[in-house]
Amino acid sequence: MCKFPHLTNTVFKKLTERWAFFIPCIVCFNTKFVLDNAAFAHSLICTFSNYLTVTLLSDLGTRDASVTVAKAILMRYAPASAIVDISHNVAQYDLQQAAYLLVAAYKHFPAGTVHILPIDVFSGDAPCLLLAKKNGHYFIAPDNGLLSLAFGSEIENNLRCFEFSRPHHFSDWINSAGKVVESLQQESLSAYSSCEVKVAHRLLQPQLVPLGIDCNIRCIDHYGNVVLDITRPQFDEYVQARPFKIRIMRMEDVTTVSNNYNDVPDGMALCRFNDSGYLEIALNHKSAAAQLGLTSENADALGYRTIRVFF
Secondary structure, eight states: OSSOTSSSSHHHHHHHHGGGHHHHHHHHHHHHHHHHHHHHHHHHHHHTOOOOOOEEEOOOOSSSSHHHHHHHHHHOTTOOOOEEEEOOOOOOOHHHHHHHHHHHHHHTTTTTOOEEEOOTTTTTOOOEEEEETTTTTTEEESSSSSSHHHTOOEEEEEEEEOOSSSSSSHHHHHHHHHHHHHHHHHHHHHTSSEOOHHHOOOOOOOEEETTEEEEEEEEOOOOEEEEEEEEEHHHHHHHHHHOOEOOOEEEEETBOSSGGGGGGTTTTEEEEEEETTTEEEETTBBOHEEEEEEOOGGGGGGGOOOOEEEO
């Protein structure tokens, strides 16, 4: 029998929606209380059966309050959700880098996750907000080509949810995204209309040249590993089992593809295909970016830097 009969399921649900952050602490602190109170446990399970994961990927950076504002607004529409940061350090307006990070991260979240992508949100003369679906995941994004760069034509159930007129305010876009999240929770999408997604052509791709292939830098991770925009199938197609080399100043050429960083001694250079399937250049226990002269000061121009694979 519940020790708190006055705490009805309805009241409990409202409390847990408002104080969802503290529920895991309560459960861990007094598991015996939950086990001894079936009504409490049942309410807890019912509340979290609709628990929602929301991710954010943006070029907002962390110098001002923009990310905090976005989260605060979204919490009003989904108070019992977990809001997870993928990254807010995408180079400004760099849709290709954002697409790479999105593809690398989204598949590790459970189906039903909502991914919100506030990058260049007011692009074009008639900016709008889209909802799309792929592999059980939902994507809320501006219609600026980001989704097509990430998934090509593999996205489904494309819906135009909101259109924006001047003056444009970032908070308006985030509020609209929150309303779409709320509609998803209520399974009520009838107000939104089907649409085609804008197709953005890749501005930069690996280029076959007489001496090899020029690869563009897509991303530099926290350890200074330099990720290039060439996948294993592309690499095999271009190289065709021929000997190759990647030149790094003041170091020995890289001539083999490694499986792990520790395949070479500390401080030595290597290349490997990362978990997302892209070629990266690394130094074991050191920064390849620093060795290549790629610093935070020129990070915004990384997409225009190339590294050549000679063969």
